Amino acid sequence: MFQYLIHEQSHAALAPARAASDAMQLFFKNPLNPVSLTPLGRAVVAGCELFEHSTRRPGKPEFNIKSTVINGKPVAVTEKVVWQQPFCRLLHFERQVPHPNCDPKLLIVAPVSGHYATLLRGTVEDMLPRHDVFITDWADARMVPLAEGRFDLDDYIDYLISIFHVFGSPFHVAAVCQPSVPVLAAVSLMEEAGDPHVPASMVLIGGPIETRVNRTVINTFAEERGTEWFRRNVITTVPSNYPGYRRDVYPGFLQLSGFMGMNLDRHISAHQDFFLQLLRGDDDGAERHREFYDEYRAVMDLTAEFFLQTIDTVFVNHLLPKGEMTHRGRQVHPSAIRHVALMTVEGEGDDICGVGQTQAAHRLCRNLPDMMREHYTQPHVGHYGIFNGQRFRQEIVPRIGEFILRAQATTPSRSAARKRHMISIKQAAVAA
Numbered sequence: 245m246f247q248y249l250i251h252e253q254s255h256a257a258l259a260p261a262r263a264a265s266d267a268m269q270l271f272f273k274n275p276l277n278p279v280s281l282t283p284l285g286r287a288v289v290a291g292c293e294l295f296e297h298s299t300r301r302p303g304k305p306e307f308n309i310k311s312t313v314i315n316g317k318p319v320a321v322t323e324k325v326v327w328q329q330p331f332c333r334l335l336h337f338e339r340q341v342p343h344p345n346c347d348p349k350l351l352i353v354a355p356v357s358g359h360y361a362t363l364l365r366g367t368v369e370d371m372l373p374r375h376d377v378f379i380t381d382w383a384d385a386r387m388v389p390l391a392e393g394r395f396d397l398d399d400y401i402d403y404l405i406s407i408f409h410v411f412g413s414p415f416h417v418a419a420v421c422q423p424s425v426p427v428l429a430a431v432s433l434m435e436e437a438g439d440p441h442v443p444a445s446m447v448l449i450g451g452p453i454e455t456r457v458n459r460t461v462i463n464t465f466a467e468e469r470g471t472e473w474f475r476r477n478v479i480t481t482v483p484s485n486y487p488g489y490r491r492d493v494y495p496g497f498l499q500l501s502g503f504m505g506m507n508l509d510r511h512i513s514a515h516q517d518f519f520l521q522l523l524r525g526d527d528d529g530a531e532r533h534r535e536f537y538d539e540y541r542a543v544m545d546l547t548a549e550f551f552l553q554t555i556d557t558v559f560v561n562h563l564l565p566k567g568e569m570t571h572r573g574r575q576v577h578p579s580a581i582r583h584v585a586l587m588t589v590e591g592e593g594d595d596i597c598g599v600g601q602t603q604a605a606h607r608l609c610r611n612l613p614d615m616m617r618e619h620y621t622q623p624h625v626g627h628y629g630i631f632n633g634q635r636f637r638q639e640i641v642p643r644i645g646e647f648i649l650r651a652q653a654t655t656p657s658r659s660a661a662r663k664r665h666m667i668s669i670k671q672a673a674v675a676a
Contacts, residue, residue, distance in 0.1 A: 247480040251497050258299050265292045290522035294515065297534060302542040304384065305362040309337060312372040321372065327410050330392040331547075332403050333381040334410065335361075337372060348652050349415035350375040351407065351443070355422035356382045356400070356550065358499030358543050364420060365539075366632040370641050371418075375648070380407065380423075384496075384544035386488040396549040397426060397557060401571050404430040409441045414655040416648045417443040420631050421597065424451020425558050428605060429569060429576045436580035445585035445651035447644055450597045450630045452558050453605045454565040458598030466559035474555055479548045494551035496543025503540075565604060578608035585616040585651040589640060591630040592623045618647050 269292035271277060272285045279285040311318050320340040327334035338344070350371055354361035361381045371377050380403075385395070404426060408417075419427040427446060434442045455463040466474075478498055482488040504511050514533065521529040556563075563569035569576040586609055588602045603619050606612075620643055625635050 247498070248483050248495060251495070252483055252485070255299075255301060262296060262299060265295050268292050269296070286523055286525075290519050293522055294519050297518075297537065298515065300538075300541075302538045304360055304544070305365075305539055305542050307335070307337075307362055307365055307368065309365070309369060309372070312339060312369065314339070314341065314373050326378070327407060329403060329406075330388050331383045331385075331395045331399070332407075333383075334407055335379050335381050337368060337377045337379075339372065339376070344376060345413070347374060347376050348444075348648050349411060349413065350377050350648065351411070351415055351417045352377065352379040353404070353417060353419045353423040353427055354380050354382060355420055356546055357422045358496050358503070358546070359540075360384075360542055360544055362542070363539060364631060366636070367420065370637045371644075374645050375416075382544070385491060385493045385547045386482045386486040386495075386545040388491070389487050390489065390491050394549050395547045397553040398572050400550065401426045401430045401433070405434060405439075408434065408443065411441065411443075414444045414652060416445045416447070416651065418447040418449060418644070419451055420449045421451055421627070422554070424448040424453055424602060424605070425554075425564055428453065428578060428608070429564065429571060431584050432576050432578045432580050433571055433574065435582065435584065436577055442584050444655045445587065445648055447587045447589065447647070448602050448605055449589045450591060450594055450627055451588075451602045451605075452597050453608070454562070454601050455559055455598075456562055456565070457600040457604055460595055460598045462596055463559060463598070466555055471552055471556040471560050475548075475552055479552070482545065488545070492548035493545040494548060495545050499546075500541060500543045565608060578605070579611050581609045582611050582613075584612075585618075585647070585654075586612055587618040587620070587644065587647045589630055589644070590619075590621045591625040591627060592621055593626045594630065596627040616651070618643075 269289055272280055272288045272292075274280060277285070280289075307323060309321050309323065311320050313319065322338045322340070324336045324338055325333050326336045352364060352367060352371070354364050361379055364379065368377055368379060388395075400423075404423075408415075408430070417427060417431075428448065428451075431442055431446055452463075455467075459467075474494075478494055479492055480495055482491045482493055514537075518530060518533040520526075521533065557569060558564070561568070564576065564578070567575075567577075586605060588605055590597070590599050590602050592599065599621060603621075606617055606619065609617075620640070622630055622635060622640055625633070629635055630640065
């Protein structure tokens with residue numbers, strides 16, 4: 245609990261300094277103050293805003309997607325909650341179109357890795373013109389009362405299977421980063437059980453399927469220290485000023501510190517540029533900085549059990565590629581996947597999930613026909629660029645869209661094959 249208490253007290257201790265900074269900013273921005281028009285006045289105002297923005301603790305952002313453009317025409321979008329459990333909501337971005345069922349249904353599974361699902365706002369916006377989009381909106385663990393129970397990797401997979409059952413017609417799933425492993429596990433378990441609610445296709449984007457391939461700093465750090473090191477050093481308890489009081493968590497502020505520490509020079513440079521933009525009166529550049537860092541610094545806590553089980557399963561013991569991953573005592577067999585088309589997407593410069601780590605899913609899904617597979621490596625992008633930004637919008641989205649349409653076109657034949665497969669299983673059981 246002490247880490248969390250120190251963090252909360254540090255934030256509270258800054259309150260007087262923030263108040264003084266705000267007062268100084270108002271004084272030097274006042275048009276009646278002649279100093280406001282001088283270089284000194286502009287520098288003071290810029291410094292105060294830099295301090296305020298750097299020490300602000302953003303709340304949970306909103307998607308705030310009100311419209312999209314389809315065939316060159318603006319279309320209204322309404323955000324709706326269509327499924328809910330204590331640790332997750334399923335959001336539907338309902339487009340006001342005459343024939344809403346014409347476009348493929350796409351479920352985007354957001355990561356539980358410190359940031360809110362709104363980090364994928366750009367992903368949703370770029371997919372909306374050609375897809376009926378849903379997204380998992382995971383809860384901040386510090387906001388979930390302890391009475392609601394635990395949430396670990398097994399629960400995550402259970403949630404995914406339950407969400408898959410929400411879709412009555414063919415749908416497709418795209419997992420961004422961390423959820424690639426549980427999505428692949430959920431589909432494997434459902435395929436082996438003959439569950440007809442599996443997606444028509446799954447797209448794994450920058451996911452750590454096999455972290456022994458092309459290891460990154462994160463992979464090496466986790467493996468060298470082991471699960472118990474994380475249990476001793478980064479797990480803390482939610483303090484009493486949150487609904488999740490006494491819940492053991494991996495706090496978002498530690499995750500954010502790690503993210504920023506990986507590229508500290510880049511973040512320092514960005515804040516220096518922000519100061520200069522304010523000084524020059526570059527409002528557009530300053531606003532882009534505010535928007536990015538308001539989103540980037542909005543972080544959520546992870547339950548300790550989910551975080552530790554993920555570290556152990558994915559990064560330390562590599563259970564999925566070894567064929568040793570289990571879900572509630574039942575072994576996960578990706579080789580059982582025969583009817584769900586698979587696409588993997590990687591970034592050439594990804595320093596979080598190295599090239600080859602996601603592509604390894606194809607080796608595990610060895611019984612999937614070649615015509616139902618696709619892999620794409622996007623040149624000149626890092627981790628963030630494979631699900632957001634110009635290259636994602638112009639080069640990755642069209643490829644994903646074409647892949648989904650091909651998978652959608654063969655869904656009826658796959659359903660028939662699945663039924664034949666289930667009949668053969670039942671016949672074999674009767675014969676035995």
